[in-house]
Amino acid sequence: xxxxxxxxxxxxxxxxxxxxxxxxxxxxxxxxxxxxxxxxxxxxxxxxxxxxxxxxxxxxxxxxxxxxxxxxxxxxxxxxxxxxxxxxxxxxxxxxxxxxxxxxxxxxxxxxxxxxxxxxxxxxxxxxxxxxxxxxxxxxxxxxxxxxxxxxxxxxxxxxxxxxxxxxxx
Numbered sequence: 195x196x197x198x199x200x201x202x203x204x205x206x207x208x209x210x211x212x213x214x215x216x217x218x219x220x221x222x223x224x225x226x227x228x229x230x231x232x233x234x235x236x237x238x239x240x241x242x243x244x245x246x247x248x249x250x251x252x253x254x255x256x257x258x259x260x261x262x263x264x265x266x267x268x269x270x271x272x273x274x275x276x277x278x279x280x281x282x283x284x285x286x287x288x289x290x291x292x293x294x295x296x297x298x299x300x301x302x303x304x305x306x307x308x309x310x311x312x313x314x315x316x317x318x319x320x321x322x323x324x325x326x327x328x329x330x331x332x333x334x335x336x337x338x339x340x341x342x343x344x345x346x347x348x349x350x351x352x353x354x355x356x357x358x359x360x361x362x363x364x
Contacts, residue, residue, distance in 0.1 A: 199235065199239075199243050200247060200250075201274075201278055202227060202231040202233045203223070203227065203233075203243045203244070203247065204247065204271065204274055204275060204278065205230075205231065205275070205278055206226040206227050206230060206231060207223065207247075207253070208267070208275045209226060209230065210222060210223065210226060211265070211267065215256055215264055215265065215266045216264065216265060217263070217264045218262065218263055218265070219261060219262055220260075220261060220262065220263060223240060223263075224237070224240060227240075244258075244263065247271070250270070251268055251270050251271075252267065252268060252274050253265045253266065253268060253271050254267075254268055
């Protein structure tokens with residue numbers, strides 16, 4: 195089940211936002227979380243969850259104060275929202291299948307347990323969305339080293355080619 199506060203916050207922000215930058219009262223965000231997702235946060239808790247969204251580059255914040263925030267979703271954030279919507283649809287489809295199976299068993303007079311086998315774990319769609327800071331640093335270091343080595347080898351190869359051409363022309 196999708197129960198992470200960061201996912202619920204992203205969904206609430208999606209409901210409150212239109213395309214581009216949006217200025218939203220933090221009270222409205224908290225109210226949306228409480229009403230739509232049964233998630234009760236304080237202002238401090240909201241700030242922490244917003245910080246996680248910013249750190250994982252799901253949103254960009256233009257400005258923020260104690261009462262309001264101006265933000266927009268990044269491409270990663272829009273991808274997160276799309277994945278959440280897909281996961282919610284799959285959960286709803288699974289619930290409908292379970293209800294239909296239970297109803298069919300009751301009509302046939304079968305009592306007892308019913309079981310619906312699914313191929314994916316409930317949170318499989320959400321795995322690997324949040325990267326920890328260590329893996330981000332490792333990825334940056336790896337990209338730097340690969341780029342550095344590519345520059346050295348590329349320069350050396352270009353130098354050798356130039357030297358061969360010059361010696362052949364003389």
